[in-house]
Amino acid sequence: MRAENRGIVSWSKLLCIALRLIVIVRNALLFVLIFLFTLKGAVALDYFNVTDFAATISFSGSVELIASGDFDVQNLSLVLRALPQEGNFTFTSSQAVMQGEFEENQVLYFNYSELREGFEYVVTLNYTTLLEPVFFSEIELLNDTLYSEELASYTEFDEFTTPDPVVREKASTLVLGNRTRLDAVLAVMDFVHAYITYDLSVGDDLKNVSWVWENRIGTCDEYSVLAVSMLRALNIPARFVHGYVYSGETNDFGPHSWVEVFVGGQWMPFDPTYGQYGVVDVTHIAFSKTKSARFEQVSISYLQRNARLDASRPTVSIVPTRAEQGSTGFTLSAALDKQKYYENDYALLTMDVSSPQSRYTLLPLQITTTSAIQRIRNVSAILVEGMTERAYELLKTGQTPNKQTYLIHPVRVRTPFSPDVSLELEHYPGSAQSTLEQALAQIPSQNATPYADVSVTLFYEPVVYGTQMTVEMALTNTGNQELDDMRISANEPRVMVDAGTLFVNEKKNVTLALVFDLFGEKNVPLNITYGNTVLGVFFVSVLLVEKPNLSISYDYTKQDGAHSVSVEVTDVHNASHNASISLAAQNYYERVHKSNYTFIIPDRAIDTDIIIEATAFDTQNQSHSIREIIFVERTLLERVWLALVRFLSALLA
Incomplete structure (x- = not known):
């Protein structure tokens, strides 16, 4: 009866505990859901592969009338560039407005035959658009420049796009070996995308191409100015597109500019700021x-x-x-060539895109992975020629920060018209299993494109005394293109060295000085870049050891006929070390493992040089020593007494 009661009590307790756990788990899940719901509004949206888009667009502004004395304003015409040049829309306005054309663009007109006071306006549009690929049947050769008079006007320069000789020369160099106009356009876009650093501090004042080339910073306007200037320098028709776009940085829409190029017999969009070519995402609203x-x-x-x-x-x-x-009929597949990769290894990423049509189409290709993986070929678009096309990207691993574990790097491949493909790249400690040449050999010759790569050898001491060290780097350009504006930098400690231009197969030595604040183990990533493109990240692993900075102080005394030397050893860093002191003279040696001690000097060591030596051991058990030489001298009375003793000893002998 008692045992049965105890059993009932035990099961009851277990049931209560289980119910409490369920409540705790439920509350925790509710908290997480509430937290995620709260964050939902702050998460940047992703429109890269959205094909069906709608938005409400509103413009609000005012016209202020400033008059003095008698006035009469007649035939007022206000042009508002507020109509999307693509897609479908309907609009309403708070003021009488008329749709029309201005400089070959659809606009809104506010017209007043007479006006005696200012006014405000609000225009609201209901906008819809479908993202569609640009199909074309032929690709022009680069030297095919038989344009109509209207089309030729888009190759003419103005105050913003007139290039300096260095810009013309660079444009010509970029397209060496390119046969088609499209290949040349892609080469220019990739260069501009990497050459300029996005910087909002440039402001609203539009800069010309000379300023952009020299400063290498800007917003979307500067990207577009340099791209159009270089394309027109190659006699390729190009024009500016002004509008708005969604930004993941601000989680909102803002002013933006991009480029259209006449290729494939039609105007095709290219955004050198976002790196989207052939197709731009649906949030690009052109006004x-x-x-x-x-x-x-x-x-x-x-x-x-x-x-x-x-x-x-x-x-x-x-x-x-x-x-x-929506469904567009495109499919995307991707695969890595191996299951495991090691340090400084090469991974071949193969991507297949199938099109629903047999004509050409150019699609932006987005490949994202972790910052520890370097993209060698930087493939940004794929030209689908017919039903199916294959593209190749080379990925290079770096070093693993921990030699005991492996890393998994997510790799995502995307086009605007197909579901994403997600892969995992397993990165293990150990020596590379493939070389760049072996990886490139797997790519068919027709897919070979210019690539940037550099071989790096580091020379440095793994254990350094102090907080400063020097790293010697041997760089070799193992790619097939020259690397302009090479830089080696570290964030902590912050340092940067400009290595200049590295030509194909050229070797160059660079010295990097690193200064740290604290002692201990350091694992410093060194970033190697050319332009704005990261070539690789290499780690410097070093142990910074504090070297004892010893100082000896001593005091010589004589008391009750005995000579003594009091010695104290200190470290100016106030660090604790295992110190020892030794005294040595003719026929005399004494050593103690202490930082201070008083030595009694025997009579035989008096009137001779005595060496005081202090030794301390660092954290690596390396010894560091300092020494002083003192002379222990007898007093006059001691000398007289010693002479008398020696005289008497001689007489008695």
Whole structure:
């Protein structure tokens, strides 16, 4: 009876504990869901492969009338570049407005025959668009420049795009070996995308190509200016596109510019800022396409006497209402050539894209992975020639920070018109199993493209005394293109060395000085870049050891007829070390493992040089010593007494 009761109590306790655990787990899950829901609004959206998009777009602005004395404003015409040049839309306006054309673009006109006061306006658009691939049947040769008069005007320079000789020369160098216009365009776009560093501090003032080339920074306008200038230098028609785009950095829409190039018998979009070629994502909403880089959202004209009109820059709001991925008939597959890769190893990524049509189409190809993996070929687009096309990317591993474990690097491959493909690259400690030449040999010759690669050998001491060290780097350009503006940098400690240009097969030695704040083990990643492209990351593993900085102080005394030397050893770093002191003279040696001690000097060591030596051991059990020489001298009385003793000893002998 008692045993049965105890059993019932035990099961009851277990049941209560289980119920409590369920409640705890439930509450934890609710907390996580609430947390994720709260964060949902702050997460950047991804529109790369959205094909069906809708948004509400609103423009609001005002016209201010500034008058003095009698005034009369007549025939006012305000042009608002607020209509998307692609897709479908309907609009409403708070003021009377008319749709029309201005400089070959669809615009809105506010027209007033007479005006005696300012006004405000709000234009609201319901916008929809379908992202579609650009199909074409032929690709022009690079030297095919028989353009119509209208098309030829898009090869002419203006105040922003007139290139310096160095820009012309670089454009010509980029397209060496390229037969088609499309190959040349892709070469220019890849160069511009890597050459310029995005920097909002450039501001709203539009810069010309000379400024962009020299400073290598800018916003989307500067990317577009350099791209159009280089394309026109190659006699390729190119124009500017001004509009708005979604930014994952701000999680909002903002002003943007990109480029259209006449290729394949039609105008094709290229965004050198975002690196999207042939197709740009659905959030690229074009409001104007022009020959010039200059763009004004609002322009105004009127007849007036004693009056002035100011038209404010409109406030633009874009709110997406639909973003869906539809079926387009494209398929994407990808695979790595091996299951395991080791340090500084090469992985061949093979990608196949199938098209629903037999004509040409150019698609942006997005490959993302961790920062520890280097992309060698930097494939950014794939030209599908017919039903199926294959592209190749080379990925290079770096060193593993921990020799006891392996890493898994996610690799994602995307095009705008197919589901993503996700892979895993397993990265193990150990020597590489393949070389660059072996990896390249797997790529068919027709797919061979320029690639950048560098071989790096590091020379440095793995154990350094102090907080400063020197790293010698031997660099060899093992790719097939010259590497401009090579730099070696570290973030902690912050240091950068400019290595200049490294030509194909050229070898160059670079010295890097690293200064640290603290002692101990350091694992420093060194970034090797050319332009804005990362070639690789190499690790310097070093142990910084504090070297004892010893100092000896001593005091010689004589008391009660005995000579003594008091010695103290200190470390100016105030670090604790295992110290010892030794005294040595003729026929005399004494050593103690202490940092301070008083030695009694025997009579035989007096009137001779005595060596005081202090030794300390660092954390690596390496000894460090310092020595002083003192002379222990007898007093006059001791000398007289010693002489007398020796005289008497001689008489008695």
